[in-house]
Amino acid sequence: MYAAELVEIALTTLKCSQKELALRLGVSPTQVTKWKNGEHMSSEMEKRLRELSKIGDADPSLVVWAGSPRAAKQWREVIKYLADMANEGGETGYNTAPLSDAAGDEMTLDILCGQTVLTLNDMGVAPPKAFPTDLKNALADEEPYELFDEHPLANLIGKIYSAYTDVYGFYVAYVDELLEDDDGNPIDGFDDIEPCLLSLAASKLEIAQPDVEVRRDIKVGLAFAPNFLEFKRKTEKDYKRWMTKLKNRAIRTGAPLRAEIMDMVYDSHDSLGHKAEAEALGFNNSNLHPDMYMNELITGMRMIHQILPKILDKLDIKFTPDMARLRADEARWQSTQEADED
Structure with a gap:
């Protein structure tokens, strides 16, 4: 998690090059570069870098x-x-x-x-x-x-x-x-x-x-x-x-x-x-527990009621809702809901 920071702290504290740090750690300079670029570092290597840098348990990013x-x-x-x-x-x-x-x-x-x-x-x-x-x-x-x-x-x-x-x-x-x-x-x-x-x-x-x-x-x-x-x-x-x-x-x-x-x-x-x-x-x-999003639904319905008639007029479409059919559909839906609950 702190690989890049630990390497930076070690280089600054020890006043050494990446190559010299790699020799101290027993790894390749390429590996040190990978750590500087954020590659995962083992807990054992993190412990060694903390000891070399003498930062103890301090947060490396804060250091x-x-x-x-x-x-x-x-x-x-x-x-x-x-x-x-x-x-x-x-x-x-x-x-x-x-x-x-x-x-x-x-x-x-x-x-x-x-x-x-x-x-x-x-x-x-x-x-x-x-x-x-x-x-x-x-x-x-x-x-x-x-x-x-x-x-x-x-x-x-x-x-x-x-x-x-x-x-x-x-x-x-x-x-x-x-x-x-x-x-x-x-x-x-x-x-x-x-x-x-x-x-x-x-x-x-x-x-x-x-x-x-x-x-x-x-x-x-x-x-x-x-x-x-x-x-x-x-x-x-x-x-x-x-x-x-x-x-x-x-x-x-x-x-x-x-x-x-x-x-x-x-x-x-x-x-x-x-x-x-x-x-x-x-x-x-x-x-208690008001459905806050109901206000958005109601607002949306009001906008539809205002805009839809104007669209129908523009298209010269005459439309009258079939209330009997709507009530029948609602009754069937209610019956289905009750059956699902049973």
């Missing part, structure tokens, strides 16, 4: 992004703190498990660090050249939040996590239950919806003009994240496809939708947070 194992450890502490602060500030009524669990579970924190680095890279945010001095001072402070808030990169990560609490709350309230069948087993074809929620949250941040730097009052500046618009377009495109597929499945199987799940794609994170909070507080209890 590459941060510039050194020491800086990666420091950024890990920043990410852990910002995740905890965002989770505490969440107001949806739902626990943002990837953030809350990161405070006490090392594996969850590693996953969050990796997802955060991937998201920032996709947005085009330049990796830090070294761990900033002002963040070192913040880590030593008893209440470092304001110092983190003043640093552009830490500020951006904090804003992403805050948006994440809203998006994740909506996901838990309205989408998560649709991803399992009646027996509680995961449905195939929707594996990316939850893991990519951090990217979806980041895509919902407000943007500033290209010549404006990120400040406290600005979510993300295009000068700071030059690939943001393309990142946003791709993320929305992916989620539109996944949500459309999920919604169509719900319609086919008769699964009730307690909210318009396409809102997760197009609504702001604030709006998603408010809807999740309403669900958590029970404001939707008076409308």
Whole structure:
């Protein structure tokens, strides 16, 4: 999974060539090249590279992004703190498990660090050249939040996590239950919806003009994240496809939708947070399991009723529905349904 990153770290740490690294590992230089291109690496070889690079169990992608194992450890502490602060500030009524669990579970924190680095890279945010001095001072402070808030990169990560609490709350309230069948087993074809929620949250941040730097009052500046618009377009495109597929499945199987799940794609994170909070507080209890897609069907029928007569007039077609035949067809259909149930 981290073959390319491990090779890069080893080459940087050991200050050697690919050929020299291959000799140390007892493999061919061609194999090292394959690893750099993403070919699978055995767990034994991964362990050897970690030992040579002296990174221990650190996430290789975070080490590459941060510039050194020491800086990666420091950024890990920043990410852990910002995740905890965002989770505490969440107001949806739902626990943002990837953030809350990161405070006490090392594996969850590693996953969050990796997802955060991937998201920032996709947005085009330049990796830090070294761990900033002002963040070192913040880590030593008893209440470092304001110092983190003043640093552009830490500020951006904090804003992403805050948006994440809203998006994740909506996901838990309205989408998560649709991803399992009646027996509680995961449905195939929707594996990316939850893991990519951090990217979806980041895509919902407000943007500033290209010549404006990120400040406290600005979510993300295009000068700071030059690939943001393309990142946003791709993320929305992916989620539109996944949500459309999920919604169509719900319609086919008769699964009730307690909210318009396409809102997760197009609504702001604030709006998603408010809807999740309403669900958590029970404001939707008076409308138990409404079929949200019925509104679309009714709207479509109304459009047909408006347009079809005009088409018939244009074609000079006279049409009068045979109500007796329609009632007979409905009775036969009802009889068939009852027989199937028996």
